[in-house]
């Protein structure tokens with residue numbers, strides 16, 4: 296008889312855990328409270344354009360080894376495109392906007408990006424040199440550096456104001472979705488070292504070429520079917536019951552009871568508390584795990600009647616709009632798009648509706664750490680963002696904005712505050728057959744798809760260990776490039792804050 300496990304939560308953490316156990320011939324049931332898998336990495340059907348739109352553009356980096364391991368395993372690896380050039384648009388202070396291309400040069404890591412860094416013309420030469428010095432110093436900082444806000448660290452290093460505003464903030468706020476005073480040095484270091492310095496391709500940006508739902512709902516569900524994972528959607532777990540020091544059963548919202556040998560709870564920290572048995576909840580509460588802080592991300596979805604740029608994406612430096620992603624869309628102004636509208640809407644946007652079958656040009660603007668925007672009227676936000684785009688690309692002034700939408704995810708990611716690591720729980724709980732997964736558990740990674748997949752793999756390792764089979768599920772991190780190791784003397788300085796540092800794994 297194969298051993299059985301129930302995984303609660305169909306986000307990336309739950310999917311990774313279920314896939315790892317299914318591969319090892321476990322009998323797995325996956326319970327998800329919504330109609331689809333993918334959790335926070337999801338899409339929705341926009342009722343006006345009849346197109347699938349991601350709740351927010353999700354990007355991975357070349358250093359996301361576990362995430363790509365998962366994608367390869369479930370057959371998603373052909374559905375991403377790699378961006379080997381990043382396009383930085385100069386800040387508003389420049390008399391005319393210009394683009395700085397950021398790419399690898401044929402030099403060994405960590406020198407491969409130095410020419411691009413020195414080519415960021417919107418920084419003075421002194422500021423660019425200060426950035427390079429800052430990067431070097433950060434790489435030499437040991438991974439277990441004392442907890443401190445990154446803004447303090449930058450001040451101690453004497454980083455100039457513009458270097459902070461136009462480089463550190465641009466890179467780290469979009470990577471961690473927090474302000475620099477709410478990012479710990481450890482996490483800033485992790486992004487810079489793992490992402491930019493450790494190896495030549497770790498910084499490359501990898502973008503899904505299909506909607507997130509197609510990846511994590513359709514395709515993963517099909518893989519699960521082939522592997523015998525029973526996926527139950529709209530199955531909300533109401534309670535996890537303990538008896539005699541073990542989990543005895545789960546209760547669904549409708550009253551149904553389910554049993555298995557092991558249980559993995561892969562829901563976000565704010566949803567875990569009410570489900571857990573009293574003792575485990577108290578333990579996590581004491582540690583502060585159930586009251587982590589979150590940061591919001593806003594995405595502004597815009598459909599224009601014509602192309603506004605030929606770039607595939609752009610990093611807007613020193614503006615409210617941080618990233619712009621251009622996505623091909625099948626929506627047309629006179630096609631299915633026009634048919635769904637009221638006469639008053641069509642009168643308002645008459646010209647676009649009459650333009651029979653003209654394709655719409657879709658772009659998505661991302662504002663990470665969007666705390667200030669949460670209360671803004673959506674129209675005002677759209678107006679400001681469109682104005683910023685028009686400042687960069689004059690075509691926007693002639694283009695008609697045919698449709699727009701704002702989505703604010705209030706609890707998009709957990710805040711990587713100083714001290715957050717001690718509050719993140721290990722995957723094994725105090726009960727031998729209850730395990731935790733989720734980007735908020737101890738992985739050493741920030742709240743990302745990579746962090747979520749790592750947590751799922753670690754939870755699967757925890758299950759296997761509890762079942763008497765010590766097995767590694769997490770793929771090993773590739774070693775840093777030889778020159779990076781030499782330049783930073785001690786390769787431990789380049790090592791990520793990964794699970795080996797998690798002392799509490801039982």
Ligand SMILES: Cc1cc2nc3c(=O)[nH]c(=O)nc-3n(C[C@H](O)[C@H](O)[C@H](O)COP(=O)(O)OP(=O)(O)OC[C@H]3O[C@@H](n4cnc5c(N)ncnc54)[C@H](O)[C@@H]3O)c2cc1C
Pocket residue numbers: 303304305306307308309326327328329332333334335336350351352353354355530531532533561562563566570592593704706707708732733734735742743744745746747
């Ligand atoms: C706007 C936004 C932008 C982001 N951008 C990026 C990015 O560019 N790159 C990146 O790497 N990461 C990004 N992230 C972060 C990334 O999406 C998350 O870190 C990751 O998806 C978290 O996965 P998870 O499985 O831990 O949690 P979740 O995705 O939250 O999954 C938890 C699941 O549990 C289910 N659930 C909850 N309660 C119950 C219950 N009682 N019973 C059954 N099921 C339940 C939920 O419905 C959900 O599906 C972004 C997140 C957001 C919101």
